Amino acid sequence: MEKAQILEAIKAELTHIEKTLKFYLNSHYPFINQVSEYIIFSGGKRIRPLLSVLSAKLFLDSKKDLKNEALIYQTSIIFEYLHAATLLHDDVVDSAEFRRGRKAARNLWGNQATILVGDYLYAKSLRIASSLKNSELMEVITETTLLMSEGEILQLLNLDNTSLTVKDYEEVIFRKTAVLISACCEVGSILGGANLKERKALKEYGKALGMAFQIIDDLLDYTSLETGKELGKDFKEGKVTLPLIYALENALPEEKKRLLYLLKNQNTSEKDFLEAKFLIEKNKGFLETLKRAKYYVNKAKESLHPIPENFYKTLLLFISDYLLERKK
Amino acid sequence: MEKAQILEAIKAELTHIEKTLKFYLNSHYPFINQVSEYIIFSGGKRIRPLLSVLSAKLFLDSKKDLKNEALIYQTSIIFEYLHAATLLHDDVVDSAEFRRGRKAARNLWGNQATILVGDYLYAKSLRIASSLKNSELMEVITETTLLMSEGEILQLLNLDNTSLTVKDYEEVIFRKTAVLISACCEVGSILGGANLKERKALKEYGKALGMAFQIIDDLLDYTSLETGKELGKDFKEGKVTLPLIYALENALPEEKKRLLYLLKNQNTSEKDFLEAKFLIEKNKGFLETLKRAKYYVNKAKESLHPIPENFYKTLLLFISDYLLERKK
Numbered sequence: 095m096e097k098a099q100i101l102e103a104i105k106a107e108l109t110h111i112e113k114t115l116k117f118y119l120n121s122h123y124p125f126i127n128q129v130s131e132y133i134i135f136s137g138g139k140r141i142r143p144l145l146s147v148l149s150a151k152l153f154l155d156s157k158k159d160l161k162n163e164a165l166i167y168q169t170s171i172i173f174e175y176l177h178a179a180t181l182l183h184d185d186v187v188d189s190a191e192f193r194r195g196r197k198a199a200r201n202l203w204g205n206q207a208t209i210l211v212g213d214y215l216y217a218k219s220l221r222i223a224s225s226l227k228n229s230e231l232m233e234v235i236t237e238t239t240l241l242m243s244e245g246e247i248l249q250l251l252n253l254d255n256t257s258l259t260v261k262d263y264e265e266v267i268f269r270k271t272a273v274l275i276s277a278c279c280e281v282g283s284i285l286g287g288a289n290l291k292e293r294k295a296l297k298e299y300g301k302a303l304g305m306a307f308q309i310i311d312d313l314l315d316y317t318s319l320e321t322g323k324e325l326g327k328d329f330k331e332g333k334v335t336l337p338l339i340y341a342l343e344n345a346l347p348e349e350k351k352r353l354l355y356l357l358k359n360q361n362t363s364e365k366d367f368l369e370a371k372f373l374i375e376k377n378k379g380f381l382e383t384l385k386r387a388k389y390y391v392n393k394a395k396e397s398l399h400p401i402p403e404n405f406y407k408t409l410l411l412f413i414s415d416y417l418l419e420r421k422k
Numbered sequence: 423m424e425k426a427q428i429l430e431a432i433k434a435e436l437t438h439i440e441k442t443l444k445f446y447l448n449s450h451y452p453f454i455n456q457v458s459e460y461i462i463f464s465g466g467k468r469i470r471p472l473l474s475v476l477s478a479k480l481f482l483d484s485k486k487d488l489k490n491e492a493l494i495y496q497t498s499i500i501f502e503y504l505h506a507a508t509l510l511h512d513d514v515v516d517s518a519e520f521r522r523g524r525k526a527a528r529n530l531w532g533n534q535a536t537i538l539v540g541d542y543l544y545a546k547s548l549r550i551a552s553s554l555k556n557s558e559l560m561e562v563i564t565e566t567t568l569l570m571s572e573g574e575i576l577q578l579l580n581l582d583n584t585s586l587t588v589k590d591y592e593e594v595i596f597r598k599t600a601v602l603i604s605a606c607c608e609v610g611s612i613l614g615g616a617n618l619k620e621r622k623a624l625k626e627y628g629k630a631l632g633m634a635f636q637i638i639d640d641l642l643d644y645t646s647l648e649t650g651k652e653l654g655k656d657f658k659e660g661k662v663t664l665p666l667i668y669a670l671e672n673a674l675p676e677e678k679k680r681l682l683y684l685l686k687n688q689n690t691s692e693k694d695f696l697e698a699k700f701l702i703e704k705n706k707g708f709l710e711t712l713k714r715a716k717y718y719v720n721k722a723k724e725s726l727h728p729i730p731e732n733f734y735k736t737l738l739l740f741i742s743d744y745l746l747e748r749k750k
Contacts (some may be wrong), residue, residue, distance in 0.1 A: 122572070123497075123575065125579060126572065176674075183538070186533075186537060187537060205514075205533075206514075206515045209514060209515060210511070210578060213511060213571040214575060217568040217571045220567065221565060224564040224565075227557040228557075232552040233552045236531065236545065236551070236552040239549070240545040240549045243538065243541040243545045247538045248451065248540045249452065252455060262726060272651060331744040337446065382706075405698055
């Protein structure tokens with residue numbers, strides 16, 4: 095299949111998703127819509143609703159089941175609202191100044207409103223979910239939010255822990271990111287009428303893809319070449335992510351000591367960050383991180399083996415590869 | 423019926439509720455259970471789960487339907503977890519130092535953990551709700567959380583508004599308190615197998631009772647004679663509640679000016695508060711507030727007219743009257 099055709103199809107889905115995201119922001123209170131729109135329409139990649147739509151269409155006969163299309167888009171935005179809710183709370187918890195290159199919502203409307211609009215988006219998301227009157231789907235979504243909230247707390251508790259292992263790190267990102275992306279795919283497959291085996295395949299696909307997605311995100315925080323992106327945000331905040339964990343495993347004692355010193359330093363300068371980056375690169379932190387991401391991308395693609403080839407499977411495989419190549 | 427018999431029955435229900443509240447706090451992470459238990463077992467009156475249980479039992483043949491009992495208690499705690507989640511977020515939003523005479527959770531574990539454990543309890547509550555696999559019930563609960571979150575934001579936006587009317591105030595407390603108490607009763611009635619007319623009666627009962635409950639709460643903030651309770655918390659924080667609204671309506675221009683001055687004063691002394699209390703009392707603020715609470719209690723009791731007399735109806739009517747007499 096031509097790449098242009100794939101990109102065209104994805105673009106078409108994203109247009110429907112954007113419209114639906116806009117349509118459901120309909121609080122009586124303009125202030126609530128204003129803050130919600132600020133976080134929702136701030137340049138997110140829509141990876142979650144997109145995966146949900148594609149996972150549903152994967153199982154539908156596109157000619158026969160067109161009447162379900164509205165339902166598919168409606169369901170897909172549950173995950174973007176939920177994601178936006180966690181971003182708002184994350185920004186308060188991290189005292190973030192910026193988000194996606196713009197001022198963080200808390201910087202414009204304060205922590206109080208940001209916490210409460212986060213709660214609103216969470217409630218909105220679950221309200222849309224319950225309107226589908228599908229208990230199976232509701233169980234997946236509420237179990238997901240529960241695991242995610244535990245993941246957020248785990249991350250907070252790990253904040254000052256510099257002896258995190260790969261396993262610790264992966265437990266956090268599993269809950270923080272992979273569980274939601276897995277739910278997008280699983281819920282999509284339920285909507286599409288997948289059988290249990292197919293549903294499990296999509297759940298596993300989303301889980302592995304989610305792991306790869308977060309690992310690449312954490313790698314790009316060090317290595318992105320995108321203009322306008324502030325590099326080293328995690329490191330400067332003292333956050334331990336996979337590149338650093340691998341580097342600390344491989345480093346000589348004095349390098350390890352130096353890396354931890356730079357990490358804990360209150361005011362990390364650009365020069366400090368570049369030194370840390372050098373030490374991480376020298377100790378294969380980026381190389382091994384990329385390898386781990388590739389492992390998960392392959393795992394994701396393998397999960398789709400039981401699914402017969404079709405247009406939407408091609409799209410899902412394309413997205414898996416795209417994850418590794420993305421620059422932001 | 424003897425008052426002793428009524429109190430005995432309520433006590434028995436509360437014992438079951440306490441056990442169930444404890445049973446479901448079972449996160450893998452001890453820290454999450456610790457913070458959750460701190461807020462959940464901090465001397466709450468359990469009015470929400472109690473109403474939910476009684477509203478269910480109202481419609482059950484107690485001998486025939488005993489097998490449903492576990493389900494009834496399980497459902498009832500959804501509302502207490504949800505309530506606890508809002509308390510944690512409220513305390514962060516209000517920068518509260520204390521809650522129910524103890525240090526607020528945020529004072530012990532910080533704002534970050536408090537926000538996230540609030541999210542956890544919210545997720546936990548909806549996870550339990552979804553496990554009941556009842557779409558009708560899920561719709562009531564998610565619609566309730568949505569209205570509540572709007573109410574919290576409305577309250578925040580109203581914070582500096584000293585020209586609030588009774589209508590403005592009642593819109594906030596409807597969303598902040600009455601919607602949840604209404605949902606407790608409605609969901610209970612659904613579980614008990616009520617027909618649509620009965621379900622509506624319980625929904626209205628809960629709504630009116632919730633209004634009365636919050637009005638009395640706001641009155642007690644000025645007038646409680648309970649030892650150990652700090653009086654005037656709302657006024658000292660600059661919060662405009664019903665006693666003040668009525669007083670401002672009735673006050674002479676210079677009294678009104680003085681009341682607003684005392685309200686806006688950054689460091690309200692005990693003497694300032696007593697002066698405000700005197701002015702509110704003089705202008706019938708407390709009297710009219712109590713009258714309004716009585717109006718809602720009567721409305722609540724009238725809502726139960728369509729329900730045939732039975733033991734649980736007696737309990738619900740008793741609780742309505744108790745609300746007016748409570749001292750804390």
